[in-house]
Amino acid sequence: MNRFPSKLKKSLDARLQDNSLRELKTAAGGVDFYSNDYLGFANAESIFAEAQKLCEKYNLKQNGATGSRLISGNHKLYEITENFLAEFHQAEAALIFNSGYDANLGFFSSVPQKADFIFYDELIHASIRDGILLNHAKAYKFQHNNIEDLQRKISRLNLSENSAVYIVTEAIFSMDGDKAPLSELAKFCEKNNHFLIVDEAHSTGVLGISGMGLVCELQLQEKVFARIHTFGKAIGCHGAVVLGSQKLKSYLVNFARSFIYTTGLPPHAIATIYSVFQRLKMKETEIELLKANIQFFKKQLRIAKIDTYFVESESAIQCAIIPGNENVKKIASIFQQNQYLVKPILSPTVPKGSERLRFCLHSFNSEEEIKKLVNILKTSLTQI
Numbered sequence: 001m002n003r004f005p006s007k008l009k010k011s012l013d014a015r016l017q018d019n020s021l022r023e024l025k026t027a028a029g030g031v032d033f034y035s036n037d038y039l040g041f042a043n044a045e046s047i048f049a050e051a052q053k054l055c056e057k058y059n060l061k062q063n064g065a066t067g068s069r070l071i072s073g074n075h076k077l078y079e080i081t082e083n084f085l086a087e088f089h090q091a092e093a094a095l096i097f098n099s100g101y102d103a104n105l106g107f108f109s110s111v112p113q114k115a116d117f118i119f120y121d122e123l124i125h126a127s128i129r130d131g132i133l134l135n136h137a138k139a140y141k142f143q144h145n146n147i148e149d150l151q152r153k154i155s156r157l158n159l160s161e162n163s164a165v166y167i168v169t170e171a172i173f174s175m176d177g178d179k180a181p182l183s184e185l186a187k188f189c190e191k192n193n194h195f196l197i198v199d200e201a202h203s204t205g206v207l208g209i210s211g212m213g214l215v216c217e218l219q220l221q222e223k224v225f226a227r228i229h230t231f232g233k234a235i236g237c238h239g240a241v242v243l244g245s246q247k248l249k250s251y252l253v254n255f256a257r258s259f260i261y262t263t264g265l266p267p268h269a270i271a272t273i274y275s276v277f278q279r280l281k282m283k284e285t286e287i288e289l290l291k292a293n294i295q296f297f298k299k300q301l302r303i304a305k306i307d308t309y310f311v312e313s314e315s316a317i318q319c320a321i322i323p324g325n326e327n328v329k330k331i332a333s334i335f336q337q338n339q340y341l342v343k344p345i346l347s348p349t350v351p352k353g354s355e356r357l358r359f360c361l362h363s364f365n366s367e368e369e370i371k372k373l374v375n376i377l378k379t380s381l382t383q384i
């Protein structure tokens, strides 16, 4: 059919005019400074082979899960991997979802109830916002990483005995790469009986011993109600896990609709997740390489005197704020001409005026590549 609703066309036209139209492009070849594959596991043949072996060991030579986990899709590797993940992250229980998006949608749509309150960092990921939109609790944002603002906003509430307060943040923020003040937040939540929820998407495999995440690094396991670790980033696969108590797990199995009403992940995906975590437990080589590259990159920025463009970050995500969709697109295309893959983050994904180039560093980037990246950026900044 050629007819297309006029309101939808208007929205697309507005994006086009604004230089913010999203388009799908097949992943190009080049030096990777844009993927979330921080440790290179998405392309590790050894992990692929290990996962294959595991499927054979458990007689799971099948391509699909065959159904939802509550019907036919709960193959053996799920239980093995969930038990392993709970132990690895020092949690009572673990529940795997099909993606981080699904985990956040399922968690936030089902856990906060009517008369409850949610306070979320203003830079929180879209998947959390979407989950929040689906529940009946009242939700308020607080200024990024600002506990005083959070306290001020909570103090204005008339909390009844019956109201639970959920506070939501990310360990490492996906669009800025900076860290949440987790110890302070945990202390505040403990003192006031609030429930802290931490999305560890970008700290999984990166922070803490063996990449256990920021909550473990800071020894806050007992003070956090739920953690969401995703596997599409440093783990190099797909899926996510919610860590918490056995009761929380049981609640989600019963009420999280994005868990209940969807086909489970195929055995090979779960075997891949299991294999990567086994590897991380055994050796930290990739994590150490990544950390060294982050420090090397920051040093090169200082030498080139362009570090002032960057948001302070010790993580694999390093962002240069260069206002204007046109400007960031132009510099990204200069990178592309040099076969360097760098992602411009446009408004409305980030607020107008804070458009940015988002550099993702990896364990496998060489120092030469990083040096060249910084040189290209320095030269490009003089051309806008």
Ligand SMILES: Cc1ncc(COP(=O)(O)O)c(C=O)c1O
Binding pocket: 099, 100, 101, 102, 104, 125, 127, 170, 174, 199, 201, 202, 230, 231, 232, 238, 239, 240
């Ligand atoms: C902070 C955060 N949470 C959740 C997600 C969603 O994870 P997934 O890609 O596994 O759906 C992302 C992905 O971009 C993210 O950055």
